[in-house]
Amino acid sequence: MIDRREFVRALLVDRGGLIVVTGLGSSTYDVAAAGDHPLNVYQWGGMGGTLMVGLGLALARPDHRVVVITGDGDALMGIGSLATIGVKQPQNLAVVVLDNGHYGETGMQASHTHAGIDLVAIATACRFRDAIEVDTLAAARPVRDLIHKSQGPVLVKALVKRDPLPRVLPTRDGHEIRVRFKAALGA
Secondary structure, eight states: OBOHHHHHHHHHTTOTTOEEEEOSTHHHHHHHHHOOOTTEEEOSSOTTOHHHHHHHHHHHOTTSOEEEEEEHHHHHHTHHHHHHHHHHOOTTEEEEEEEOSEETTTTOEEOTTTTTOOHHHHHHHTTOSEEEEEOSGGGHHHHHHHHHHSOSOEEEEEEBOOOOOOOOOOOOOHHHHHHHHHHHHTO
16 A cells, blocks of 8 residues: 555656646645645545546646546546546546545545445546556656656556545635636646
8 A cells, every 4th residue: 555645746746737636635635745836726625526627627728737636535426527538538637546445534434446346447448548556656656657648548546545644735715726727827
């Protein structure tokens, strides 16, 4: 199992113009801990919608790479989004699911991945170009290459530890996030 914070930090080092969309809770804390950035799009309370936000940005900005970093609970709640991504085939989109097998924000109840639901198989069935599972920190380098260089859509399921980590809270002001994001894109 991977230390989620170290894994996310390794994925985002020297990120350049990468747009990062985060899911509810722990994935947002992990991305913020790696360093707040104006191209981070934090989702506060939109459980199940993160994948579609990532898809929308990938389609709207084909000149930028987009990565969605979210948890298994958010990905499971937005499962139909994987099919839509498969149909649209955005070449600049990668999805990283930090899978601890639990709904971390609601009390650590076991998620469906804990019961054997396979997000990699679902992504493959939804015509993702690459769909892999990783379980070591050493995998961060090849995953970085997928995020930054491969033709998408790509899904990476990272098996992460369930250990509670301190929250690193970025701004929760949606207007501020939108304004700085647009400025960073020159929009």
